Amino acid sequence: MKQISIIGIGLIGGSFALDLKQHIPEARVTGIDHNEAHLFEALELGIIDQIGDFDSLKIADLVVLAIPVNAALKVLPQVLNLISDQAVVIDMGSTKEAICKVVSTHPKRPQFLATHPIAGTEFSGPSAAIKGLFENKTNIICEVEKTLPALGEVVLTLFKNMGMHLRFMPANDHDKHIAYVSHLSHISSFMLGKTVIDKEQNERNIFDMAGSGFESTVRLAKSSPDMWTPIFEQNKANVIETLTEYIHNLNQFKAYMEQDDFEAVYNEMKNTNHIKQILKGIA
Amino acid sequence: MKQISIIGIGLIGGSFALDLKQHIPEARVTGIDHNEAHLFEALELGIIDQIGDFDSLKIADLVVLAIPVNAALKVLPQVLNLISDQAVVIDMGSTKEAICKVVSTHPKRPQFLATHPIAGTEFSGPSAAIKGLFENKTNIICEVEKTLPALGEVVLTLFKNMGMHLRFMPANDHDKHIAYVSHLSHISSFMLGKTVIDKEQNERNIFDMAGSGFESTVRLAKSSPDMWTPIFEQNKANVIETLTEYIHNLNQFKAYMEQDDFEAVYNEMKNTNHIKQILKGIA
Numbered sequence A, B: 001m002k003q004i005s006i007i008g009i010g011l012i013g014g015s016f017a018l019d020l021k022q023h024i025p026e027a028r029v030t031g032i033d034h035n036e037a038h039l040f041e042a043l044e045l046g047i048i049d050q051i052g053d054f055d056s057l058k059i060a061d062l063v064v065l066a067i068p069v070n071a072a073l074k075v076l077p078q079v080l081n082l083i084s085d086q087a088v089v090i091d092m093g094s095t096k097e098a099i100c101k102v103v104s105t106h107p108k109r110p111q112f113l114a115t116h117p118i119a120g121t122e123f124s125g126p127s128a129a130i131k132g133l134f135e136n137k138t139n140i141i142c143e144v145e146k147t148l149p150a151l152g153e154v155v156l157t158l159f160k161n162m163g164m165h166l167r168f169m170p171a172n173d174h175d176k177h178i179a180y181v182s183h184l185s186h187i188s189s190f191m192l193g194k195t196v197i198d199k200e201q202n203e204r205n206i207f208d209m210a211g212s213g214f215e216s217t218v219r220l221a222k223s224s225p226d227m228w229t230p231i232f233e234q235n236k237a238n239v240i241e242t243l244t245e246y247i248h249n250l251n252q253f254k255a256y257m258e259q260d261d262f263e264a265v266y267n268e269m270k271n272t273n274h275i276k277q278i279l280k281g282i283a
Helices: A011-023 A036-044 A054-059 A069-082 A097-102 A149-161 A171-199 A204-209 A212-222 A225-234 A236-258 A262-272 A275-279 B011-023 B036-044 B054-059 B069-082 B097-102 B149-161 B171-199 B204-209 B212-222 B225-234 B236-258 B262-272 B275-279
Strands: A003-007 A028-032 A062-065 A088-091 A112-117 A138-142 A165-169 B003-007 B028-032 B062-065 B088-091 B112-117 B138-142 B165-169
Touching (some): A062 A069, A069 A097, A112 A149, A171 A236, A171 B204, A171 B262, A212 B275, B003 B011, B112 B149, B171 B225
Parallel strands (some): B088 B112
């Protein structure tokens, strides 16, 4: 595996490139991105070896798609059309059902592996790339049975060498669970940020009075709308389900307070403290 | 200031004791707590010099109240009854209106200073105490004009020496703002934890799929219900107002999704990204 093309040189694509160079010293990484400034930045930071275009895909051994999930739906079939019979293509998006569906009947479907490494930060662009970002992180692999075993094996071994824990599940299960443990957190954080900004127009009050707890809960509100809007669009039904349940729980909590039922308020919190044990399992 | 009594030897009281010993080397710290195990633990950890009871308050130069805000309402008048004419008493609770009101007509009101250092973690008890916890943190001082200037000055100088930034405001303003930048975050976090736990009964899915973003947004759901229930009770009206607005914003976001108005979804997030600049002001 020598010629590697990465489409989308942002936080995820850039971090993957950095790890690749460590695990495959002979790798020559070509960066493809519609953002020219990002390409030059990635070249300067040593994240990629050269800037390329879709022509370079013809000689690629591995193509990595790390672009917003709406763009991925358009780009993946084009990529499959261009690659050689020996190449393997992976995507790294936060939704898996739509991308698997869009290539389900493509003749080169066996050369694609759908992956979702649960890694990232609230920042974006090549300057946000971090070496070792994927170490000890879970990577969810969907529909592995539809990928040519020999090609899948090469990629899965690479993931393992980068320190990722692999987990296999159907694409629809992935989208359902990830709505709860990732997508909902982003909405709760964005709306918390909005609520406070709307109210506290005199920002000095936020600056001075907000502590680390507030910072922790609104951290995800710094995330990129370009990345997240298409995720919510593709995972619409699941995300709406989580939102409905979350809003129900908030209304219930509020009702207990209005009724002065602080024993119920206490119990709501006590029963959720249990999250301590669950979080211990997260690196 | 030599004899110092700390009522409530948990995260806040314990951390304050640790800093005290550094800034007032001659200080002799007496710990008072209804939890005997905590007292012995604090003694063993070197957080306090001796275990005491309310009798010891008679010779105290400084009394620090760091107990849940419902208990503080009962204990503060008793403390004021016992102290000498030279002593000063401070509380450190997360609500300020009720505590100021409960002693508003007390003859020793001028010997009390209402404070709220915006510091802490999601952990509790003396083992959670941290040296330097208050460094670079904001401490909100309420009704400073009702405290004897000479006594207030001693305490405010101590806070400054510990590295705190002081901010002065009326108690009702404190309670209103803090509902937005602290109390609401705790409820959003608890209810997020509840929503995910309720749904994901097979916990393995949470363990494996949750990333640092989820952890960040539910971190506060580890907080102590014993501490937080009375805070929500005392700040009921303000907290309900923040909850109402937060739920409204979530419902609005959900409605945009249901209507497939993803331009509005995008704009909601884009307009909130602004939180980046605001958060830069938080240590």
